[in-house]
Amino acid sequence: MQDVKTYISEHKERFISELFDLLKIPSISADPAFSKNVIQTAQKIKETLLHAGSDVVEICETDGFPIIYGEKIINKKLPTVLVYGHYDVQPADPIELWDSPPFEPVIKKTDKHPEGAIFARGACDDKGQMYMHVKALEFMVNTNQLPCNVKFMIEGEEEVGSNNLGVFVANNRKKLANDIILISDTGMIANDIPSITTGLRGLSYVEVEVTGPNRDLHSGLYGGAVANPINILTKMIASLHDENNHITIPGFYDKVEELSTEERAEMAKAPFNLEDYKNALDINAVYGEKGYSTNERNAIRPTLDVNGIWGGYIGEGAKTVIASKAYAKISMRLVPNQDWEEITQLFKTHFENIAPEGVTVKVTPHHGGQGYVTPINTIGYSAASKAYETTFGKKPIPQRSGGSIPIVALFEKELESKTILMGFGLNSDAIHSPNEHFGVWNYLKGIETIPYFYKFFTELSK
């Protein structure tokens, strides 16, 4: 594939401006106010897939946002790659912390991205990484180098739990039949240290509500005499971790996979500088479960984090009130073998049990998904590894990620095929945060590397 670099340099500006067009649409799936924009994005994905050379593209309606299915079948005897990605994005708030508007993409240089990075919500997660595959297809089709069949499944509910994807996949096994699933929705260690994600954490996301008195009360007249829902909520949440930062929910660790000393030693080889890590976050110390390193804490260990909390008077100035209700959004990252629905139930039962007299507690599960570990002794992994080696000039490192792509475990179950996670973003790209960005170099490197995966996978499949 001598000419992939040439093709990219010739079309670079267009590749970027096409991505800009996608990024300008605020496809925030979590907020009903943006539903129109999500639908609009789905329509745009269809057009880009057709333009890139798909024979067939369908907008498949679901109970939620539509799933875009596209395919280019060149020969039924050849292997088939199924590309998964998502066109929805996280909410942009807190908007005031963005240096430029989240849906007006701009290119700015950074230390990690001296050639410039595209700043916009979704630039990396996942519009930018998903669109690399569309442009890689365009290249292979226009240069008659597509070596196998390809299918696309691009959803619009990944950031809210992919609630309708499971049904869609189960109902379309034949249509989605494939030999390997390819996803770019993770990261790599550094631009000069390519890596392939071999493990993902599961997720259980719940919302809790603590109700005390039937109305807000004057904190002078009632203070000290009734259970204050906010004080109670802080006590309950605080009790979910012990002094070693182990999670105290009974049964929570029962199915946690314990890695061998060898495996942990292997992990520890991945380049990591704790000082750089702390400096990048402006923190004077890391914090987490006793007995595990930072990279273990955020990859092979389950966690419990409050993602949002609110109650009482949060406006300007002071209000001496005891709120009637207090709320929190809590998510647990799970490791392989932990079942997210079981963990959600364990949380619910425990949280309701520890509620003291004087308050009532409601636990509402939001969504979740299973963790996943992919073997590295497959032709899929080998093909990806050779592809990185070709374009980066060095062998990629297998790496566990702390993130979750709940549907990966589902794919394996329903479609009986493995998933390869070829991520080209960096942890420092601030996905889910203000000023999310994606390196222009990374974007183009992805478009350059993906065709080699098709090439090697097809060769190794013979």
Next chain:
Amino acid sequence: MQDVKTYISEHKERFISELFDLLKIPSISADPAFSKNVIQTAQKIKETLLHAGSDVVEICETDGFPIIYGEKIINKKLPTVLVYGHYDVQPADPIELWDSPPFEPVIKKTDKHPEGAIFARGACDDKGQMYMHVKALEFMVNTNQLPCNVKFMIEGEEEVGSNNLGVFVANNRKKLANDIILISDTGMIANDIPSITTGLRGLSYVEVEVTGPNRDLHSGLYGGAVANPINILTKMIASLHDENNHITIPGFYDKVEELSTEERAEMAKAPFNLEDYKNALDINAVYGEKGYSTNERNAIRPTLDVNGIWGGYIGEGAKTVIASKAYAKISMRLVPNQDWEEITQLFKTHFENIAPEGVTVKVTPHHGGQGYVTPINTIGYSAASKAYETTFGKKPIPQRSGGSIPIVALFEKELESKTILMGFGLNSDAIHSPNEHFGVWNYLKGIETIPYFYKFFTELSK
């Protein structure tokens, strides 16, 4: 004073509609958006005092909202009563919990107010109770029965800590010179159980901010590896109470006045039904400091309550984020002898000390004030007692209140006179809460009772 009842029945409708006009102005001192309305209310208070018969009324500018001073001096040899009240109100939120708009007063019957109650923010705290004094003055002046001199000092910053009142009082000792201070900004036990508040709690109100990483982070990539400011904040707040609900701040209880068994036995005589109390709040149990009754917990014991908490994603749906910052508004109710500035400093030092590595903590004091206990063996108390006895037909019970009127202690210090707290509201009037109201009967009863205080106080002063 045979004709006070007659006068009230003749002018009842006007007394109510005049109060309505005051209640229609949203004089929320905590929120800068309403500054114009606060000023507008000050102007209106001036007009009503002049109309009621004051000789002189001044709008005294301060660094914050103005203080209205009015007086009617009939004879320098006679005693002088100084009436204090406030024309600002608490914020109305959560607005959605109001059954009728907070600044569109309406009269509705309730179980405790069969003759109807005025529903509006400020109806009881303090516009309604303050205006009783204006109408009582009108009656005494119009019927030539004002037995002594009277001064009014009505401020507009009580709900935000009376920050400028101290300076005003210190700079106007001569102008404000008086023999007794009269305030209606508290409650009584029940319409058939008149009581006089003899104790108030002090207050220290602070805001805390916990900062972790320099930006919001993806909870998958960083979850478990860095200190989550919300989790940390809940741990820190939870640690402020021990298992007996004692406050754990070192030195917090050092100066707390311990009541004798006799005093506690005396307090326990006040009519109180725990079941009614729980039912009124829809709670299955009360909650508080071990070793003390409900009435002791909210009157003679100091407390620490979170009045507001916020951080992370609090919108619809789910966002898997670790917030960079988490916040809480915390107030402590103090008892006599606890110095609010000392307690604020103890809190600040302790809260900063318990911050774990990985976060930084900022504590910002909002405002505060000292507690107060008034003796019952004074002519002021006797005059008030006889006034209630005359109009209610029974002797009022002395009662400690859990609320705070920080400036009462200040008055005693600067003006060297005692304060009498003649409150006509009920705890169930929902001050500081949605659907605040004030019984029409209570409003008119106040107007009827106040002139007798003037009468008896003047007689007893001879």
